[in-house]
Amino acid sequence: MIVLLLVLTGCASHPRDEDSAAGPDTEASFPVTIGSVTIDRQPARIVSLSPSATETLFALAAGPQVVAVDSQSDYPEQAPHTPLSALRPDPEAIAAYHPDLVVASADTTGLSAALARTGVKTLIMPDAKTLDEAYGEFVQLGKATGHQAEGESLARQTRADLDKIVADTPKPAKPLSFYWELDQTYYSATSRTFIGQVLARFNLTNIADGNNPSISGGYPQLSAERILQADPALIFLADSKCCGQNAQSVAARPGWNTLTAVKQGQVLALDDDIASRWSPRVVELARAVSAAVTKAAHAG
Structure with a gap:
C-alpha cells in the first residue's frame, strides 16, 4: 500500500514533431x-x-x-x-x-x-x-x-x-552506486522497477538490488545500517515534496554525514511526481539523473 500510494501521489510540455x-x-x-x-x-x-x-x-x-x-x-x-x-x-x-x-x-x-x-x-x-x-x-x-x-x-x-541524454552523459571511471529513497522509512526501488530501469541506463549500481532485485516486488525496505554500509556515491530523494526531505535533512540523520554522497554534495532532491510516473516527463527525470552523474564523474 505504501508503494501504491507513492506511485499514485508521485507530483511539461513535450515537444511534438510535425506528425503530431x-x-x-x-x-x-x-x-x-x-x-x-x-x-x-x-x-x-x-x-x-x-x-x-x-x-x-x-x-x-x-x-x-x-x-x-x-x-x-x-x-x-x-x-x-x-x-x-x-x-x-x-x-x-x-x-x-x-x-x-x-x-x-x-x-x-x-x-x-x-x-x-x-x-x-x-x-x-x-x-x-x-x-x-x-x-x-x-x-x-x-x-x-x-x-x-x-x-x-x-x-x-x-x-x-x-537515448540522447544517456549518450551525452559522461561515463565515470567506475560505476557509481546510488540509493533511491521513496520515503523516510527507507523504502527503495530496485533495478526491476520502472524507475530502476531508467537509472540503469546510466550504468549505475543500485544498492537496493542486493542478491535479489525482485524482492518485495522490486520495492524493498532497507535499513539505515545497510545504507551506511553500502556508502552510496549518489542519493536520489523521491520524497522531497511529500516529506520535506533534502540534502540538509539527510545530512542530519545519525551517521549519514559520513556518506560519500553527503560529503561530496551528491544528494539530489527530486520532484516526487516526476520521480514516480511513467509519463513523458520521464525525460525530465533522466536530465536530473544525468546532471548528477556528470557532476560525480567530473568530481572523480
Missing part, C-alpha cells in the same frame, strides 16, 4: 480494440483516474476531451481537477461526469463492470514496469483517443530524447 500536429482521423481510427476493450468512436468525454495517464493524454493533445481527473492528477495545471479517488473509485461519482471513456491504472473494486452497466467503457492502463511498456501505453492511449499519430510520435520522441 495533425488532427485525428476518426473514420480511419475507429473502432479500435485495446486489450479486451473495443472503443466504437472517438471519445469526447474522458475521465482519467491515473496521474501518469492524465499527463500522457495532455501530451497527446487529447486534453480537450478530458472532462475530469482524479485528485492526485496534479499536472498539467489546466487538467480539470476533481475530488475523484483513484484508490477507491466511486462509480456513481465518476458517472456524474457523463464520460464515454474512463482511463484507470487498475480495475479497483470492480470498476469496469460497474461502469459497463451504465454503458461506459473503462480502459485499464497499468503502471508501466519498463520503458518499452511506457512507450507502448503512449501509443495505446493515442489509438484509444483518436490521436494515433501523436501517440506514435510521442513514443519515438521520448525514446530518442532518453
Whole structure:
C-alpha cells in the first residue's frame, strides 16, 4: 500500500514533431480494440483516474476531451481537477461526469463492470514496469483517443530524447552506486522497477538490488545500517515534496554525514511526481539523473 500510494501521489510540455500536429482521423481510427476493450468512436468525454495517464493524454493533445481527473492528477495545471479517488473509485461519482471513456491504472473494486452497466467503457492502463511498456501505453492511449499519430510520435520522441541524454552523459571511471529513497522509512526501488530501469541506463549500481532485485516486488525496505554500509556515491530523494526531505535533512540523520554522497554534495532532491510516473516527463527525470552523474564523474 505504501508503494501504491507513492506511485499514485508521485507530483511539461513535450515537444511534438510535425506528425503530431495533425488532427485525428476518426473514420480511419475507429473502432479500435485495446486489450479486451473495443472503443466504437472517438471519445469526447474522458475521465482519467491515473496521474501518469492524465499527463500522457495532455501530451497527446487529447486534453480537450478530458472532462475530469482524479485528485492526485496534479499536472498539467489546466487538467480539470476533481475530488475523484483513484484508490477507491466511486462509480456513481465518476458517472456524474457523463464520460464515454474512463482511463484507470487498475480495475479497483470492480470498476469496469460497474461502469459497463451504465454503458461506459473503462480502459485499464497499468503502471508501466519498463520503458518499452511506457512507450507502448503512449501509443495505446493515442489509438484509444483518436490521436494515433501523436501517440506514435510521442513514443519515438521520448525514446530518442532518453537515448540522447544517456549518450551525452559522461561515463565515470567506475560505476557509481546510488540509493533511491521513496520515503523516510527507507523504502527503495530496485533495478526491476520502472524507475530502476531508467537509472540503469546510466550504468549505475543500485544498492537496493542486493542478491535479489525482485524482492518485495522490486520495492524493498532497507535499513539505515545497510545504507551506511553500502556508502552510496549518489542519493536520489523521491520524497522531497511529500516529506520535506533534502540534502540538509539527510545530512542530519545519525551517521549519514559520513556518506560519500553527503560529503561530496551528491544528494539530489527530486520532484516526487516526476520521480514516480511513467509519463513523458520521464525525460525530465533522466536530465536530473544525468546532471548528477556528470557532476560525480567530473568530481572523480
